[in-house]
Amino acid sequence: MVMLNGAQIVVRTLEDLGVTQMFGYPGATVIDIYDELYNSKQIVHHLARHEQGAVHMADGFARATGKVGCAIVTSGPGATNTVTAIATAYGDSIPLVVITGQVATSLIGSDAFQEVDTVGITRPVVKHSFLCKKPEDIQVNIQKAFYIASTGRKGPVVVDIPKNCQNPQVLVEYKENLDIKMRSYNPTVFGHKGQVRRAVKLISEAKKPVLIYGGGVVQGEAAPELLKLAHHFKLPVTSTLMGLSGFPGTDPQNLGMVGMHGTYEANEAMHNSDLVVAIAVRFDDRVTNNAKKFCPNAKLIHVDVDPASISKCVHADLPIVGDCKAVLKQLNEAVEEANLEPNPQIDAWWDEINTYRAKNSLAYQKSQDKIMPQQVIEAVYKATQGQAIVTTDVGQHQMFTAQFYKFDTPRQFITSGGLGTMGFGFPAACGAKVAFPDRDVICFTGDGSFQMNMQELSTCKQYHIPVKIFILDNHTLGMVRQWQSLFYHQRYSQTDLTFNPDFEKLADAFGHKALKVSDPAKLDEVVQQALSMKDDLVIVDVLVDTDAKVFPMQKVGGSMADMILKEEDA
Amino acid sequence: MRHVISILIENEAGALSRVVGLFSQRGYNIESLTVAPTEDRTLSRCTILTLGDKEEAEQITKQLHKLVDVLRVSDLYGEGGGFERELVLMKMPTPNRNIRDEIRSICEIFHARIIDVTQDTYTIEYAGSSDEVDNFIKTLNEVTDILETVRSGVLGILKGTHYMKK
Numbered sequence: 001m002v003m004l005n006g007a008q009i010v011v012r013t014l015e016d017l018g019v020t021q022m023f024g025y026p027g028a029t030v031i032d033i034y035d036e037l038y039n040s041k042q043i044v045h046h047l048a049r050h051e052q053g054a055v056h057m058a059d060g061f062a063r064a065t066g067k068v069g070c071a072i073v074t075s076g077p078g079a080t081n082t083v084t085a086i087a088t089a090y091g092d093s094i095p096l097v098v099i100t101g102q103v104a105t106s107l108i109g110s111d112a113f114q115e116v117d118t119v120g121i122t123r124p125v126v127k128h129s130f131l132c133k134k135p136e137d138i139q140v141n142i143q144k145a146f147y148i149a150s151t152g153r154k155g156p157v158v159v160d161i162p163k164n165c166q167n168p169q170v171l172v173e174y175k176e177n178l179d180i181k182m183r184s185y186n187p188t189v190f191g192h193k194g195q196v197r198r199a200v201k202l203i204s205e206a207k208k209p210v211l212i213y214g215g216g217v218v219q220g221e222a223a224p225e226l227l228k229l230a231h232h233f234k235l236p237v238t239s240t241l242m243g244l245s246g247f248p249g250t251d252p253q254n255l256g257m258v259g260m261h262g263t264y265e266a267n268e269a270m271h272n273s274d275l276v277v278a279i280a281v282r283f284d285d286r287v288t289n290n291a292k293k294f295c296p297n298a299k300l301i302h303v304d305v306d307p308a309s310i311s312k313c314v315h316a317d318l319p320i321v322g323d324c325k326a327v328l329k330q331l332n333e334a335v336e337e338a339n340l341e342p343n344p345q346i347d348a349w350w351d352e353i354n355t356y357r358a359k360n361s362l363a364y365q366k367s368q369d370k371i372m373p374q375q376v377i378e379a380v381y382k383a384t385q386g387q388a389i390v391t392t393d394v395g396q397h398q399m400f401t402a403q404f405y406k407f408d409t410p411r412q413f414i415t416s417g418g419l420g421t422m423g424f425g426f427p428a429a430c431g432a433k434v435a436f437p438d439r440d441v442i443c444f445t446g447d448g449s450f451q452m453n454m455q456e457l458s459t460c461k462q463y464h465i466p467v468k469i470f471i472l473d474n475h476t477l478g479m480v481r482q483w484q485s486l487f488y489h490q491r492y493s494q495t496d497l498t499f500n501p502d503f504e505k506l507a508d509a510f511g512h513k514a515l516k517v518s519d520p521a522k523l524d525e526v527v528q529q530a531l532s533m534k535d536d537l538v539i540v541d542v543l544v545d546t547d548a549k550v551f552p553m554q555k556v557g558g559s560m561a562d563m564i565l566k567e568e569d570a
Numbered sequence: 571m572r573h574v575i576s577i578l579i580e581n582e583a584g585a586l587s588r589v590v591g592l593f594s595q596r597g598y599n600i601e602s603l604t605v606a607p608t609e610d611r612t613l614s615r616c617t618i619l620t621l622g623d624k625e626e627a628e629q630i631t632k633q634l635h636k637l638v639d640v641l642r643v644s645d646l647y648g649e650g651g652g653f654e655r656e657l658v659l660m661k662m663p664t665p666n667r668n669i670r671d672e673i674r675s676i677c678e679i680f681h682a683r684i685i686d687v688t689q690d691t692y693t694i695e696y697a698g699s700s701d702e703v704d705n706f707i708k709t710l711n712e713v714t715d716i717l718e719t720v721r722s723g724v725l726g727i728l729k730g731t732h733y734m735k736k
Binding site: 119120123124127128129131133148153182183184185306307308311312 | 579580583584587588591595625628629632633635636638639640641
């Protein structure tokens with residue numbers, strides 16, 4: 001029998017679950033666990049400079065690898081600082097386990113020092129949470145947490161561990177090969193066979209089908225199956241923001257991103273289709289625009305692992321609940337069994353779509369003396385040959401990245417889509433770089449977003465995490481300013497960021513390198529130079545046009561096809 | 571529309587707060603809620619009365635089902651109907667014989683029980699459907715002002731051979 005104390009059990013359980021990288025911040029109620037981590041040969045812990053950063057790093061690690069990200073923080077402010085980051089992972093269904101210290105069970109409810117109701121505060125933004133009441137609970141709860149986080153619709157799980165449960169003097173049994181059973185938690189994997197057969201028949205009969213897919217394809221490792229189905233039926237394919245990288249960006253059947261800032265062809269194709277095949281999307285308002293005007297002539301096949309996502313925002317004519325990889329496999333098998341071919345009229349549909357494409361809706365005007373933000377993404381795309389892992393923050397630069405960097409392999413694109421968390425991009429890039437030290441990891445950020453978590457520059461110095469940070473620096477909160485410019489009579493209320501720090505000096509202060517560029521003619525050269533500095537974290541401060549705007553843009557309250565293509569039409 | 575939603579849930583600390591939290595965070599209302607352990611003490615049975623259209627009720631049941639602690643969810647009216655009962659405990663003042671007589675005869679008509687008698691009060695117990703309980707309270711209130719009313723909220727069970735499996 002293996003007897004261990006609570007703190008040892010935490011570390012041993014994590015090790016046995018295969019954890020190699022952790023991110024966190026110590027404090028009074030996790031000091032015993034940190035003392036045990038000090039002994040671990042398997043787990044490398046990264047000390048962040050803020051708990052939010054730590055959890056975003058674990059999130060970035062999870063998104064880049066598909067493994068469960070793991071973070072550990074202390075009670076009270078340590079736990080509350082993680083809330084935004086946990087909500088970010090929840091918004092995008094990312095598998096994460098966050099271990100929080102808690103005051104001793106005898107003190108819970110007494111308003112003790114650094115006590116908060118962590119389980120209560122995080123409850124609306126976690127998939128599930130556990131409060132360990134005794135040392136015996138720790139192993140089973142952590143194992144359950146990993147299982148819940150990584151199955152079904154994935155998501156963050158919090159395990160709250162009171163200090164006395166970690167007491168080095170109290171030994172309890174560590175159970176090797178402990179089998180966890182949960183009678184109340186059994187996610188559906190396979191789709192209903194009859195529904196699968198009906199679905200492929202509908203697809204083969206459709207004259208104007210469109211396939212739309214979301215982040216579930218990336219998180220569910222379903223890209224090869226999706227590609228097979230799409231190619232077999234010659235389906236036009238569009239992606240939500242979270243789906244990007246799940247279907248090759250350079251594939252001729254790819255129409256680009258859908259929704260608020262999606263391409264003209266993607267939104268028009270959706271609006272004019274007679275069949276929408278939706279794989280692991282949840283039809284958020286940034287995709288559907290006005291849900292009442294959603295695809296008026298289309299039937300909807302909706303595949304999702306979460307039954308609650310089906311017919312939540314738009315009515316599904318043919319729902320299939322199941323893991324999207326398993327269901328896509330079933331769909332492909334059903335196609336072969338029934339020997340189904342695409343409707344011959346698909347060619348006419350492609351002709352129509354090509355007229356939409358001819359609008360060239362992402363075209364933008366270049367300038368002699370100002371760098372356009374789109375150019376930066378294009379330059380980095382070219383210089384990295386489309387192979388980098390790219391993270392973003394939130395705002396204009398995020399949309400430009402989604403529009404201009406063509407992601408060909410899954411997990412290449414890491415962004416906060418659901419919650420839209422500014423400050424996510426840089427720590428998430430750190431997590432991705434920790435997972436893939438040999439790959440180029442690029443963070444596109446804005447001068448606003450970057451300042452929300454730039455303290456992690458220290459972490460990067462300490463653990464040698466040489467990510468490349470491209471600040472699309474327009475000295476303003478670009479997306480809000482865009483709305484103020486278009487819809488609020490150019491009243492730029494509180495969006496001015498003239499008083500930014502000197503980002504070159506900032507990099508220097510943290511012991512990193514920096515480059516600055518404002519001349520369009522020098523952009524490519526500076527990008528190359530930054531990328532060639534393999535061993536350095538480089539901040540590239542790119543001064544871009546303040547008035548650049550993200551187009552196309554859907555009209556508020558309209559259908560998906562109600563789009564503003566250029567500023568004059570706004 | 572009224573929906574009576576039955577939930578079988580792990581009898582664990584915090585499980586109920588997840589159920590209640592779901593209603594508040596998604597903007598659904600709770601008209602009544604009852605919860606107690608079942609014959610299997612590791613499980614609790616919870617009945618929630620809520621108002622909403624068909625789509626809303628469907629979304630509520632799906633979201634409840636998603637909670638990790640929840641074993642089973644069913645909407646009483648989504649599954650061929652069921653029985654609803656509410657228990658009410660009331661305290662009535664009994665200042666004179668007339669009022670005492672009237673209360674006793676009303677209780678007789680409704681098959682309600684007077685479970686405690688003092689010089690000045692009757693304590694009454696009555697169970698029935700929500701409508702019947704409403705009606706009982708209204709009738710007694712016409713006799714004299716009620717001192718106190720305690721309603722249990724709705725309990726529901728499926729009709730016929732249907733039952734909620736564990």
